[in-house]
Amino acid sequence: MTMATTQKLPASRCELGEGPYYDPQADTAWWFDIVGKSLFEHRFSTSETSEHALPRMASVVAGTDDGRQLLAMEDGLYLRDLADGALSLLAPLEADNSATRSNDGRVHPSGNLWIGTMGKRAEWQAGAIYWFDGAELRPLFRKITIPNSICFAPDGRTAYFADTAVNTIWRVGVDARTGLPSGEPEPFLHEKDLPLGGHFDGSVTDADGVLWNAAWGGGSVSGYAPNGQPVRTYEVPAAQTSCPAFVGPGLDRLLVTTAWEGYDEAARASDPGSGFTYVIDGGFKGRPEPQFRLPTAT
Numbered sequence: 001m002t003m004a005t006t007q008k009l010p011a012s013r014c015e016l017g018e019g020p021y022y023d024p025q026a027d028t029a030w031w032f033d034i035v036g037k038s039l040f041e042h043r044f045s046t047s048e049t050s051e052h053a054l055p056r057m058a059s060v061v062a063g064t065d066d067g068r069q070l071l072a073m074e075d076g077l078y079l080r081d082l083a084d085g086a087l088s089l090l091a092p093l094e095a096d097n098s099a100t101r102s103n104d105g106r107v108h109p110s111g112n113l114w115i116g117t118m119g120k121r122a123e124w125q126a127g128a129i130y131w132f133d134g135a136e137l138r139p140l141f142r143k144i145t146i147p148n149s150i151c152f153a154p155d156g157r158t159a160y161f162a163d164t165a166v167n168t169i170w171r172v173g174v175d176a177r178t179g180l181p182s183g184e185p186e187p188f189l190h191e192k193d194l195p196l197g198g199h200f201d202g203s204v205t206d207a208d209g210v211l212w213n214a215a216w217g218g219g220s221v222s223g224y225a226p227n228g229q230p231v232r233t234y235e236v237p238a239a240q241t242s243c244p245a246f247v248g249p250g251l252d253r254l255l256v257t258t259a260w261e262g263y264d265e266a267a268r269a270s271d272p273g274s275g276f277t278y279v280i281d282g283g284f285k286g287r288p289e290p291q292f293r294l295p296t297a298t
Contacts, residue, residue, distance in 0.1 A: 009276070010047060010048075011051070016261045018059050018104075019031055019257070022246060027045050029042045031255070032059055035057065035261060037054045039052040044247070054071075056074050057102075062289065065291055068081055076095055094117050104147050104201075105150055108152050114140070114150045147164075148161070153209050154205065158171055158226075167199050170187055172184065172185040189224060193224070198218025198220070202242055210231055211224045212254065219237070234254075236256055237273035246286025254280040254284050259274065
């Protein structure tokens with residue numbers, strides 16, 4: 001266990017905090033309360049947090065090259081106008097299936113998106129992982145129960161993803177130009193690799209290719225080298241840690257979302273830090289997230 005200063009951000013408690021993203025130019029972090037249908041915006045320069053209501057559940061936000069945002073929502077992939085919050089649909093995402101919603105996702109270095117879906121009640125193998133280039137939405141992997149840990153090696157040649165329900169992270173070779181798989185997935189991390197227990201949830205890779213994973217139920221974030229060897233573990237003051245993102249001018253801090261989803265009153269009382277969003281001062285070697293590459297005519 002590595003000791004580090006952990007700061008709680010001034011933001012409302014999330015039932016299901018998820019999908020953090022950092023905009024280095026604005027020094028601003030974004031994340032969601034999926035169940036609460038809210039998008040949070042925290043400006044580090046002023047230590048102020050705003051909460052934006054959304055019309056439906058959403059789970060992934062990414063920057064674009066024209067100042068808008070890409071949002072993965074329960075029924076589609078949308079562009080959000082930063083000025084007024086207006087949403088415009090880019091592509092439906094299982095819109096004909098009201099039982100599913102978007103979950104974990106991330107932009108590949110090529111500028112294309114990987115996005116996962118899952119059952120709203122985590123129904124067994126009801127989800128999938130898709131690839132999206134702004135025009136085509138292509139299924140990559142079916143029969144996923146809770147897709148998580150979607151992230152990529154810095155050179156764009158390896159992708160990672162988890163199914164939290166079976167507590168395994170896989171890796172697969174991908175085309176660095178497109179982010180499309182070039183091989184078959186192979187297991188990378190197993191339940192035994194979690195230092196404090198729990199389940200593999202969201203992950204992000206740093207400049208050295210270390211995968212940093214938030215352990216749902218483990219109250220921690222752990223780093224794993226590209227060969228799978230553990231690097232460091234940081235404890236978080238909330239058991240249900242959900243997803244990390246590098247933040248700060250040097251991308252050397254780690255923002256971590258958490259959740260109180262599924263807790264009764266007794267569980268909330270025993271885990272008072274649950275649902276809040278934290279920043280770990282751990283001297284990380286982060287890297288900026290790629291922007292989503294919009295089609296020319298959009």
